[in-house]
Amino acid sequence: MGRIGDTEPGNVAERIIREVYTLCRENRAGELADYIPELAAVEPDEFSLCVATSDGHVYRAGNADTVFTIQSISKPLTYGLALADHGVEAVARKIDVEPSGEPFNEISLDPLTERPRNPMINAGAITSASLIRGADQAERFERLRRCYSTYAGRELTLNEDVYASEARTGHRNRAIGHMLRSFDIVEGDPDLAVDLYFRQCSINVTSRDLALMAATLANNGVNPLTRQRALAPELVERVLSVMTSCGMYDGAGDWIAEVGLPAKSGVGGGVLAVLPGQIGIAVHSPRLDSHGNSVRGVQACRELSRTLELHFMHVTRAGRSAIRTSFTVADMQSRQRRNAAEMATLATYGNRARIYELHGDLLFAGAETAVREIAEHGTDLEALVVDLRRVDEVSDVARRMIDAQHAELAERGCQAAVVDPGGLLGHTTSALTPTAESGRVFTDLDVALEWCEQVLLDRHCTDERSPETVTLTTHPLLAALPADQLERVTATLEPRTHARGETIVRRGDPATGIFLILAGRVSNLIADGTGVTHRISTLSAGMTFGEMTTLTGGTALGDIRADTAVRLAVLSPAAFDALTASAPQLKSTLLERLAAGAYAQLATASRSVALRGAVL
């Protein structure tokens, strides 16, 4: 057999899991637990292996529906519920979190702290059980059973035989209970705590259940199939920490070095392992090694960790800056069309407005590098945009770092904004500084670009801005026409007005004429395959639309919508056609001007495609 999963096609994940299963099935080392007859009576070569993804897909090898008792794998779950019932501090006063280096059923406490060394040995687990809230024993057990069921995503039940057997023979655990009572670690009736512990260990599970429990822990405490929360995220962190240091009895160091996953085993032959944020693994095979861990369980986890590269100290790459790219308004402009004076201003001053596109998860290290890079290179900026559209998650510290940097930039006169359609920074409007202009939050890069342009134009282009209105004689399509030609055209133009928000041309409309904008702004909107609408361009007084359908006889590709109240003059298709015979010179002039306009738009679109190809 070659390297696992190396050869034929097919689902590699499935194949690797099957191959690990086949490899480990050969291993018949180890002995059954035999302290109660029910555990000694199981089929010793029973074996199943499940991997559950954080979207709830379960890969299975072997009989994943074989029922066995959860045994010690219950310990982290009960510990988690105790933490939820009392808080981390209160539980820490009862149970330490140190690896013990001693057998799991030792009747002793840490000699210095006089507490159970950790929640994964029996003394700590019985203490956890004693902390479960409930009016009576039945309610306490029902709370535990329901909690476990939430992890597994189905209703789990008690194995009465195993429970009866545990209860009949569990003198050592009763001794531990009374020892705990004598040190006031267990405060109520120790027999009740021990009884609850026997019950929790006797809950029936399958390896599919354990894999989903592990995936729930991997998924920050939420069951990936039912979406029900089993444990708060901060408690998941603590439970996984304790599983890391103490989960595999006194084989913890070897486990960390070889497997590198928080895990818990049980004498029923189960092993549960968690790759936080990613997957849950479960194995069931009843033969145990000298530590009390399933032989095949340990071997299968080791093989999976190696083959699937799951070890938590495995780093595929070292940290990198969260900045994916940056560019200035001189490199790329918004879809708001500008006049020549404005274009010239943006060409000159465009490098004073910079857009930083971040990506990945913004944890401390990535955010730190990004903020430092922005601080180093951003000293001459007048406007700055941080684009978070490609960021997946923002940690709390990263959020504060970005907010603080924006406030600081605002103080020295650089206006800052974010593109944050997902609300990752947690503020729809920012209150970083008293000025309303800083700390703006946009949902769209194009609008943010337009805002940057506005900031620069307001400062550097005060005289020659695009006119708010034009007349028929100053509209560029008609400007400087001979008087007779101008008169001939204007006679055929129809005036139109639209209120803000009205749709002037609808996608699919046939040739609707050539529209000259005399006042106001309109946007050209196109929907993509998924139904999301994109602004292709924004047009204002002195510009023209509708020429495309009129010239090509096609239908409108998108909607034209009034962004403000607009005043238009419309040259109907019939009137335009009539010019062919009656005034070919005039028509030629208009066509030349329209074509020039089309090419100017095409040039902008081409630049945008080139840059967006590189940048976006």
Added chain:
Amino acid sequence: MGRIGDTEPGNVAERIIREVYTLCRENRAGELADYIPELAAVEPDEFSLCVATSDGHVYRAGNADTVFTIQSISKPLTYGLALADHGVEAVARKIDVEPSGEPFNEISLDPLTERPRNPMINAGAITSASLIRGADQAERFERLRRCYSTYAGRELTLNEDVYASEARTGHRNRAIGHMLRSFDIVEGDPDLAVDLYFRQCSINVTSRDLALMAATLANNGVNPLTRQRALAPELVERVLSVMTSCGMYDGAGDWIAEVGLPAKSGVGGGVLAVLPGQIGIAVHSPRLDSHGNSVRGVQACRELSRTLELHFMHVTRAGRSAIRTSFTVADMQSRQRRNAAEMATLATYGNRARIYELHGDLLFAGAETAVREIAEHGTDLEALVVDLRRVDEVSDVARRMIDAQHAELAERGCQAAVVDPGGLLGHTTSALTPTAESGRVFTDLDVALEWCEQVLLDRHCTDERSPETVTLTTHPLLAALPADQLERVTATLEPRTHARGETIVRRGDPATGIFLILAGRVSNLIADGTGVTHRISTLSAGMTFGEMTTLTGGTALGDIRADTAVRLAVLSPAAFDALTASAPQLKSTLLERLAAGAYAQLATASRSVALRGAVL
């Protein structure tokens, strides 16, 4: 004082580190190590804190240049060199990796394995030292000193006084050495091993050095400033694992629960902690707690971990699919312009070619979800492209999963390709299957799209493909013109030919005339701000270029390059202008056709902008 780092603007990282420093400086608990006079003589309230990023930036608070001896922080470094000298297996036969639960200077071995319990207690560290290769003691020490210096990125030196003092008083360590010799764990002269251990502990460092050592471990073994490798990545993983379980003496469980970073402390007052892949932390403060760990060191690491969210079980979000988006050739086409029959074919069959864009790091969990999703939805595909341009790193298992899926797709008749300009999959040409067509690797999405189109057109559009050549009378610009007009135009056209690779029009060229393509293919190339060239469109027989500069009087935005040998007919600007007076009807017809062509291009560009806005 409010929450750390919560209030004023400024560099938040710097401020948090300063605030943690200020908070911990108040803490005067703990005692100096006093087993040698040199350690007892230091300034007890000395305190510094450094955080080094994986690009080598070092944040400092306090006096980061104070020199102290490295002491036990040398242990993981020497262990790493021993692993490099002998391999993991051989070292594992000498030293276990289990937390000991006992004081670090215990003169005992594990009673079962008869080996030191781990490399972080003195017995294990002396064993590591005994494994360092070298012809004599001087060479062995020099190898250690150079190794440590590579971690720190500067030449470190021995503190002769501390070494002399350690050597004079180190009876307990000599006892450990002889015990190790008696069990054949140390094989040579035990006094030499102990002497080497005394020397390694007596190397002078600063907290800046320790922070860079930690950052080197975080950075997979490469010093972030010098780019020199100190340790192989797979050994870094093992060293960090052992630091996790055993680095903080018998406070390991608490450390994992509260701090959650692999770390090592020394009796010189140093603490070194690592966030794999991200940052290195170092603290120096000589007062020690009962475990022998620096009091302020532990406190500062706990505060930093909490505030900067560094705990290794902290998951900001659960796993997600590596598929960022997907679309078909029906949604977005390449920049190769197509004729009507081809457009119709692609509209009908375009959904049989799908592009999957992946993102993030492709570890097992993400790749698994992606491969599963592709397998579920891709059953009807005839061509499939996996776009890796947004992927940062690909783990080995993910690579095999993608390769295997592509081989499987090829077997059932779906041609598969990747866009992988960075060579992440490790093959410039793939040898997945015997057919050369499958497993293609492209560096550009547009070329991959064109390839998909080709696959579909070859299967579904065999009759009506774009002609290889056109004549003047069948070129769409001139087709169906009245005979007199056609004659008038053709009389003014100049024939031109270009060899493959020639530039026909250069960026910045003034009006060069209207070029009719009669045979061959040309590409329109535009360079972005960074100098990268993008293909805007590819034109073939029956298409036209150059009209934009001719009509607008502007200059060419990009280059037009011959992709094959091309045959052209050129209408010069002068000849075109002359038509205004001599043949206004003809000019009007040509303008109308050119404008329609421009608008058709604009429509394509707009759709592309819309889709790329959403998709790319």
